[in-house]
Amino acid sequence: MDILAPLLAEGCAAAAHAPWPRAEIGTEIWQRVTLHLAAGELDLLGLWGEADRMHMAVSAPESREIAVFTLACPDGRFPSVGLSHPPAIRLERTIQDLFGLIPDGAEDARHWLDHGAWGVGTPLGTPGPAPEHAYAFLPVTGENLHEIPVGPVHAGIIEPGHFRFTADGETIIRLEQRLGYVHKGTEGLMIGAPLDHAARLAGRVSGDATVAYASGFARAAEAALGIAPPPRAVHLRAVMAELERIANHIGDFGAICNDASFALMLAHCSVLRERVLRAAHLAFGHRLMMDRVVPGGLTQDITAEGLAAIASLIPAFRARLDQLAGLYDSMASLQERTVTTGFVKHDYVRRFATGGHVGRASGRNFDSRKWPGYAPYDATPFDVPLRTDGDVNARVWIRIEEIRQSLGILGHLLATLPPGPCRTTLPAPTTPVEGMALTESFRGDVLIWLRIAPDLTIERCHARDPSWFQWPLLETCVYGNIIADFPLCNKSFNCSYSGTDL
Amino acid sequence: MRRILLESLVNAPLTENAPSPDDAALAELAADVANTAMRRLGRSLAIRQVDAGSCNGCELEIHALNNPFYDLERFGLHFVASPRHADVLLVTGPITKNMREALIRTWDATPGPKWAIAAGDCAVSGGLFATSYACTPAHETIPISLHIPGCPPTPTALLRGLLALLAQAL
Ligand code: SF4
Numbered sequence: 280m281d282i283l284a285p286l287l288a289e290g291c292a293a294a295a296h297a298p299w300p301r302a303e304i305g306t307e308i309w310q311r312v313t314l315h316l317a318a319g320e321l322d323l324l325g326l327w328g329e330a331d332r333m334h335m336a337v338s339a340p341e342s343r344e345i346a347v348f349t350l351a352c353p354d355g356r357f358p359s360v361g362l363s364h365p366p367a368i369r370l371e372r373t374i375q376d377l378f379g380l381i382p383d384g385a386e387d388a389r390h391w392l393d394h395g396a397w398g399v400g401t402p403l404g405t406p407g408p409a410p411e412h413a414y415a416f417l418p419v420t421g422e423n424l425h426e427i428p429v430g431p432v433h434a435g436i437i438e439p440g441h442f443r444f445t446a447d448g449e450t451i452i453r454l455e456q457r458l459g460y461v462h463k464g465t466e467g468l469m470i471g472a473p474l475d476h477a478a479r480l481a482g483r484v485s486g487d488a489t490v491a492y493a494s495g496f497a498r499a500a501e502a503a504l505g506i507a508p509p510p511r512a513v514h515l516r517a518v519m520a521e522l523e524r525i526a527n528h529i530g531d532f533g534a535i536c537n538d539a540s541f542a543l544m545l546a547h548c549s550v551l552r553e554r555v556l557r558a559a560h561l562a563f564g565h566r567l568m569m570d571r572v573v574p575g576g577l578t579q580d581i582t583a584e585g586l587a588a589i590a591s592l593i594p595a596f597r598a599r600l601d602q603l604a605g606l607y608d609s610m611a612s613l614q615e616r617t618v619t620t621g622f623v624k625h626d627y628v629r630r631f632a633t634g635g636h637v638g639r640a641s642g643r644n645f646d647s648r649k650w651p652g653y654a655p656y657d658a659t660p661f662d663v664p665l666r667t668d669g670d671v672n673a674r675v676w677i678r679i680e681e682i683r684q685s686l687g688i689l690g691h692l693l694a695t696l697p698p699g700p701c702r703t704t705l706p707a708p709t710t711p712v713e714g715m716a717l718t719e720s721f722r723g724d725v726l727i728w729l730r731i732a733p734d735l736t737i738e739r740c741h742a743r744d745p746s747w748f749q750w751p752l753l754e755t756c757v758y759g760n761i762i763a764d765f766p767l768c769n770k771s772f773n774c775s776y777s778g779t780d781l
Numbered sequence: 782m783r784r785i786l787l788e789s790l791v792n793a794p795l796t797e798n799a800p801s802p803d804d805a806a807l808a809e810l811a812a813d814v815a816n817t818a819m820r821r822l823g824r825s826l827a828i829r830q831v832d833a834g835s836c837n838g839c840e841l842e843i844h845a846l847n848n849p850f851y852d853l854e855r856f857g858l859h860f861v862a863s864p865r866h867a868d869v870l871l872v873t874g875p876i877t878k879n880m881r882e883a884l885i886r887t888w889d890a891t892p893g894p895k896w897a898i899a900a901g902d903c904a905v906s907g908g909l910f911a912t913s914y915a916c917t918p919a920h921e922t923i924p925i926s927l928h929i930p931g932c933p934p935t936p937t938a939l940l941r942g943l944l945a946l947l948a949q950a951l
Contacts, residue, residue, distance in 0.1 A: 396878040402914045431883045434862035436830045436840050439880060460879045461834045464913035480909055486838025486933070530844075547785070549848035550795060556845070566935060567838055606782055777836045780879075 282320055283337070283344040286312060290348065295712040297502040301334075301347035309350045310358050312337060317363040322632035323748075324717070325726045326360060326370040327741040328378040330404050333357045334741075336715065336726060338632075338651075345651060347715065347728070352380050355404075359385040366631045366748055369779075377466070379404035389414065392459040392780060403467050416455055419445040424452060427762065431460045438776035442765075449761045454754045461780040469740040474500060474705070477737045478573050481727065484742045485778035486567065490516070490523040491720030492742065493572035495727040498653065500574035503714030503731050504705055510697040512576035513654045518589070518692050519559070519568045520719075521685040525596070526555040527721040528678040528685075531773050535675055536607065538766040539616040547603055551596060558588040576702035590693055593686050600686075604679050617672040621756040621768030625669065631748040635723025636677040637772055641669035647717040647724040661688050671764075674771040681721075708733055722746060722775065744778030795849040799856070800941050825857035826947060829867035829891065833884045834874030834916065839901040839933040843871065851936045858943055864890040869946065875903040875910035876919045888923040896926040896946065900939060905930050 290302030304312075312335065315321040324336035324345070332352055338345045350357055359382035361368035371382040372391035379401030393400065395412035419426070424445050431439035441457040465484055469477045481496035482489040494516045501508060508516075533548025556566040562585020563571050571578055607613060627633070628641040638645055646663040648656040664680035666673040708731065715728045723745030730738040753772050757765055830843055846853040853859065861867050864887045876884065888897065899919045902908035905928045910916045919925055929942035 392879075394879045396881065397914055398878070399914055431880065432831060432864075432887050436832075436843055436860060438832050438835070438837055438840065439883065460883070461832070461874065461877055462879055462915050463834055463836075463875055463877055463910045464915035465910075467915075468910065468913055476909075483836040483838070483909060486836035487841055489836075489838065530841075543782075543785070546849060549845070550850070553845060553848050553850050567841065567933065569838070569932065602785060606785060609782070775837065777834075 281342045281344060282315060282339045283342070283346045286348070287346055293349070293713065295503070295708075295710065296347065297505065297712075297714050299345040299347065299715060301349060301713065303349045303351065306350065306358055309333075309335070309348065312348055313358065313360045313363055316360065316367075319629065323360075323364065323366050324632070324724075325728065325741065325743040326367050326374070327728065327743070328374040328380050328403075329739055330378060333374070333380060334728070335360065336728065340645075343650065355379060356381045356383050358383050361385055361387075364630075366751070369751070370747060373781075377401065377403045379407065392462045394459055402464070403470070414457065416443050416457070417453075419453055421447075421452070423447050440776050444762065444765075446762055449763070451757045451760055451762060451765065454757050454765075456750060456754060458750070458776060459780050461777050463777075463781065465781045466739075466741060469737045472737050474574055474731065474735050474737065477729075477740060479570055481740070481742060482569055482572075484781065485720075485722075485744055485775040486569075487527055487775070488523065488720035488722060488725065488744075488778070489567055489569045490519045490572060491718050491725050492727070493570070494520060495716045495718035495725045495742075496729070496740070497572050497574045497576075498716035498718060499714040499727040499729050500705075500731060501714070502716060503712040503729065504574075504708060505712075506575070506703060506706065508576040509700050509703055510655075511580070511699045512701045514692055514696050515577055515581055515701065516572055517655050517659070518581070518689060519563065519571065521689050521692070522555055522559050522589070523568065524721040525682050525685050525689075526552050526559075527773075528682050529555070529600070531770060532603075532607075532675060532678055535617070535671065535767060535770045536613060538770050539613055541610065541613050544603065544607065547599070551599060554592060554596070558585065558592050561585040561588045573702075575705050576700070578702070580701045586693065586696075589689065593690055597683070597686050600679065600682060607675065607679075614672060616764065616767060617675060617771075618670060620671045620760060620764050621771060623669045623752050623756045625667070627752050627755060631752060633723070633748045633752060634719075634745045635721070635749070636674050636681065637749045637752060638723065639664060640666050640673035640677045642667040645724070647719045651717060653716070653718070655692065656688075659688055659691050671767050671771040705735060707735055711738060720745065722773070722778075723749070742778075742781070744775050746774035746779045750774050750779065796852045796855070797850055799944065800937050825859075826868045826943070827859060827861045827866050828869045828871050828943075829861055829864045829887070830871045830873070831884055831887050832873050833880040833904070833919070833922075834877030834910070835901065835903060836874075839873035839903070842933045842936050843873070843900070843939060845936040846939055851940060853940070853943075856944065856947060858947065864888075865892065867891050868895055870895070870897045870923070872897055872899050872904050872919060872923075872925075873901050875907045875913070875916040876922050877915055878917055879915070881917055881922055884922055897923050898927045898929060898942065898946070899925045900929045900942070901934055902930055902932040904928075908932060
């Protein structure tokens with residue numbers, strides 16, 4: 280039974296929104312959508328603001344519907360979604376910090392991205408004075424408890440964020456994250472930016488997923504403008520996306536093992552990762568393939584040497600991966616650290632609609648390449664690995680299996696690469712047009728929503744990283760684990776700081 | 782496991798020849814680090830990486846410096862976990878205002894003689910984020926001795942810059 284169609288029918292349909300419908304609604308329907316979310320009938324895809332209105336993207340997994348609901352906020356307030364659906368809480372705190380829209384009834388009124396350092400408050404709404412710097416962590420009471428503050432500057436070469444652990448001896452009782460340190464004002468910079476410049480910004484929301492972000496941005500823009508990029512470009516975007524997935528998964532596999540003091544695996548995995556980046560550089564002229572995907576196609580075709588390098592990499596990589604996976608499987612001392620560590624509850628990944636390896640290791644069968652699906656994956660055979668054991672070990676195996684699938688996808692894509700051009704010109708719309716896309720990064724589904732003005736500049740673009748719905752579960756999965764296992768839990772997630780700090 | 786270890790003994794190493802130190806970087810450094818203090822450090826530098834708002838792309842390439850192809854440690858360069866052990870801060874990102882204080886505190890916690898390197902277009906000039914309300918220039922935050930441009934700089938570019946710094950130390 281359709282859930283979203285009747286709700287959409289009660290609203291006022293937006294004229295130019297593709298490929299899914301958007302409706303302007305009142306608070307009553309907003310609250311009904313929220314109740315459906317709280318009841319677990321809908322998944323929250325995204326929640327973002329503009330100066331005078333709120334947007335909420337949801338999907339109904341059973342009836343396979345996706346829609347965006349928009350609520351005008353003339354008095355600067357909207358009924359809190361987070362009050363009954365916790366995945367929305369951090370998103371609402373972000374909206375409050377950037378746009379000054381107040382979620383009515385929300386329990387946590389603390390700032391999130393705004394640390395009081397910008398010299399301005401609500402920079403994307405009506406700018407006001409900067410708030411106080413103070414931040415109150417949630418209180419923890421009980422006997423024998425001690426606090427361990429970590430960060431924002433961490434010990435390794437990783438992104439900054441603050442973790443506040445409460446421990447009883449070695450056992451973690453609670454973890455509270457405080458993020459926002461790498462807030463760069465990306466969405467503010469996008470407002471008014473020409474399309475190609477905004478595409479570069481999109482490719483830097485989270486650098487490790489630059490291809491996924493740039494592809495998502497391009498697909499949303501192409502949906503808005505009603506054009507399709509050339510088939511060769513579509514294919515090559517997927518080649519880049521799978522190279523990116525493989526490079527990240529293999530790097531993380533090595534890093535997880537290294538956090539369990541098995542440095543040999545890191546060394547071998549980093550060699551494999553380097554080989555992928557070198558092939559990418561040969562093929563597309565940039566090791567991370569930044570700024571290659573643009574609205575309308577690609578900036579350049581794949582080189583002949585690059586094509587050959589990727590083709591010869593596939594079998595060698597597969598053979599080496601089999602060896603390393605066998606090694607992981609045979610090391611009891613390694614598995615002692617990863618099995619049963621950092622268990623993520625199935626109920627949580629369902630409620631948070633958690634994507635990527637975190638969701639798929641805890642039984643949530645979702646991959647945006649399959650559904651809603653997009654070219655060329657709709658014509659590419661591959662499986663979505665799924666497990667239910669939900670621990671660090673499960674996330675390691677999901678990543679290994681996903682690499683194997685990606686190697687298969689690469690082989691298929693290279694064998695079926697269509698000829699022709701790689702770029703098409705963009706038509707200028709007569710009125711503002713809106714588009715949205717879900718794109719599968721190595722971390723999970725990236726949502727991009729945008730509105731393009733007739734002069735091909737961005738009026739508003741929102742990027743929602745998969746980590747929004749993973750970070751909170753990292754807080755939950757460390758309970759009862761020892762402090763020393765936190766790095767393993769953390770690396771097995773590998774959430775993006777930059778992706779959520781924006 | 783044994784087979785993998787044996788292979789490593791039999792096969793040639795992957796490690797590549799060192800790139801020559803970057804000429805431009807050398808010139809930039811000459812003014813800054815040609816002092817006797819550096820001599821005391823010997824042919825070794827401890828690097829503390831600080832992400833001050835990066836998109837995380839720069840970190841990926843800095844990580845690559847440790848892989849067997851680049852093998853940073855053969856030059857006496859190594860990453861340390863604390864600024865207290867560091868000679869060099871390797872700073873990435875457009876210096877978000879939210880990281881400004883942490884960066885200054887990290888710099889203050891680093892014992893002298895010390896140098897800061899701005900790695901990546903963001904740290905060098907603010908990159909695409911230079912005009913953001915949320916970012917502030919690196920050189921107005923801590924003294925920067927060396928700039929390594931690139932988005933992100935390749936491991937080779939990073940290595941060139943670091944070797945240039947080391948060359949001044951000898
Ligand atoms: S220089 Fe480029 S790769 Fe490095 S942090 Fe800035 S945007 Fe990211």
